[in-house]
Amino acid sequence: MKKRIRQCFGKAASSYSEAASVQRIVAGNCAGLCPQGDYNRVLDIGSGVGFLHEELQKRITSGCYVSLDLVSPMLLEQKGAGALLVSADGEELPFSEGCFDLLVSSSAMQWYGEPQKSIPQSFCVLKSGGRFAIAIFAEGTLRELAEISARTGFGSVKKLRSCSFYEGVFNNIPGLKVNYASEEHEVFFPSVKHFLKKHKQTGAVASSEDISWGKNKYRRFVEEYEKLYSGGSGIKASYKVFFAYGEKL
Secondary structure (H helix, E strand, O other): OHHHHHHHHHHOHHHHHHHOHHHHHHHHHHHOOOOOEEEEEEEEEOOOOOHHHHHHOOOEEEEEEEEEEOOHHHHOOOOOOOOEEEEOOOOOOOOOOOOEEEEEEEOOHHHOOOHHHHHHHHHHHEEEEEEEEEEEEOOOOOHHHHHHHHHHOOOOOOOOOOHHHHHHHHHOOOOEEEEEEEEEEEEEEOOHHHHHHHHHHOOOOOOOOOOOOOHHHHHHHHHHHHHHHEEOOEEEEEEEEEEEEEEEO
């Protein structure tokens, strides 16, 4: 799965900034959960092209901002951001315990293979008194795409975990003072073809399932999607986001 993630997001690196409109909004909302002030060392897990860093620069100052991502081409899109770019796996952080004052991550941890294990491990690098803000796409995201894919056999959508699942993960991390929030977004596209193109340009097509691109299946997919989820505003795509934010005691 990690290989597939690298491939899909690597190909989408140059188009991500323009296509990932919801991810940009989520990054801004995640940044808003971080208290304003000065932080000596900041770790941004799954930083991608740098949306969260851009937003945080409006709220905080930092001595060292570490932008970590599994996909090197995504990091290289962070031109002039002033961050220390680290190509590494967020589930296997290459840092010592207690070395960061602020831990942030937006639109990344839903790709974790073992979130029950790796999310708690992430907090080992946060020092006592450090703050954190995490945003994760949850079950309900692209529910229309998942439903029509299952009905027609066209395409494949990664199965996402629920907000309650992630709340349980964070509740089991010792020494956290944590708050939760969630939000939903509806985005409308001119056509199914336009939606699929934009979705591909974000790289979020990575899936462990086989993908079928047969013409008959595609035709049926478009027909079903338009029948069920089109209206005056266009083709609808829904997104649900889980937030966890607070302090390590």
